[in-house]
Amino acid sequence: MNITKTHMEGLFILEPQVFEDDRGYFMESYNAKTLKALGVDTQFIQDNQSKSTYGVIRGLHYQKEPYAQTKLVRVLQGEIFDVTLDLRKSSKTYGQWIGVKLSEENKRQLLVPKGFAHGFSVLSEQATILYKTDNYYYPDYDRGIAYNDPELNIDWQIKQDIAIVSDKDKKLPHFKNADLNFNPITL
Numbered sequence: 636m637n638i639t640k641t642h643m644e645g646l647f648i649l650e651p652q653v654f655e656d657d658r659g660y661f662m663e664s665y666n667a668k669t670l671k672a673l674g675v676d677t678q679f680i681q682d683n684q685s686k687s688t689y690g691v692i693r694g695l696h697y698q699k700e701p702y703a704q705t706k707l708v709r710v711l712q713g714e715i716f717d718v719t720l721d722l723r724k725s726s727k728t729y730g731q732w733i734g735v736k737l738s739e740e741n742k743r744q745l746l747v748p749k750g751f752a753h754g755f756s757v758l759s760e761q762a763t764i765l766y767k768t769d770n771y772y773y774p775d776y777d778r779g780i781a782y783n784d785p786e787l788n789i790d791w792q793i794k795q796d797i798a799i800v801s802d803k804d805k806k807l808p809h810f811k812n813a814d815l816n817f818n819p820i821t822l
C-alpha cells in the first residue's frame with residue numbers, strides 16, 4: 636500500500652498493492668491494519684455506493700457533530716475529480732480545498748477525516764463510487780456547501796454549464812454562511 640500524506644492534516648491518498656496475472660488482478664481494497672498504522676483508529680460501519688453520469692457534481696456534503704463522518708472513498712468504475720474542503724476552524728488549511736483524480740485505473744483511494752466537506756465531479760461517461768463511513772446517515776445532521784461558491788472557486792474539471800446537480804445541492808449555502816460546528820481539532 637502506497638500512502639501519500641497531503642498538505643491537509645489527516646487527509647491521505649492510498650494506493651493499494653495490485654497483484655496482476657494473466658487472469659486479471661487482485662488487491663486488498665480495505666485493511667483496517669493500514670489505517671491503524673496511519674493512526675486512524677475508527678470503525679467503518681456503513682458502505683455507500685453511487686453511480687453517476689458524466690458532468691454530475693455531488694456535494695459538497697458533510698454531517699454535523701456528533702455524527703461527523705470519516706470517509707474512505709474509491710472508484711469502482713470510471714473516473715471522478717474528488718474534492719474535499721477543510722471545515723476545521725483550528726486547522727492551518729481551514730477553508731482550503733484539494734482535488735484528486737480517483738479512477739478505476741489508478742485505484743487511488745482518499746481517506747477523508749471528520750471535519751471535511753466532500754464532493755466529486757464525474758469525468759468519465761459514467762462513474763460508480765464506493766465509500767465507507769464511520770457514522771450512520773443522520774439526515775437531520777446532513778449539511779452542505781455550494782459547489783459553485785465563488786469564494787472557493789473550485790475547478791471541477793468540467794464545464795460549469797453542463798454540470799448536473801441535484802435540486803438539494805443547488806440550494807446549499809456558501810461557505811461563509813455554512814452551518815459549521817466542528818469542535819476545534821487539537822492537531
Ligand SMILES: Cc1cn([C@H]2C[C@H](O)[C@@H](COP(=O)(O)OP(=O)(O)O[C@H]3O[C@H](C)C(=O)[C@H](O)[C@H]3O)O2)c(=O)[nH]c1=O
Binds near residue numbers: 694754772803
Ligand atoms: C448519504 C445518504 C443518502 N441517503 C439517501 C437520501 C436520499 O434520499 C438519497 C440520495 O441522497 P443524496 O442526494 O444526499 O446523495 P449524494 O448527493 O450522493 O450524497 C453523498 O454525496 C457526497 C459525495 C458525500 O460524500 C456524502 O456522503 C453524501 O451526501 O439517498 C441514504 O439513505 N443514506 C446515506 O448515507
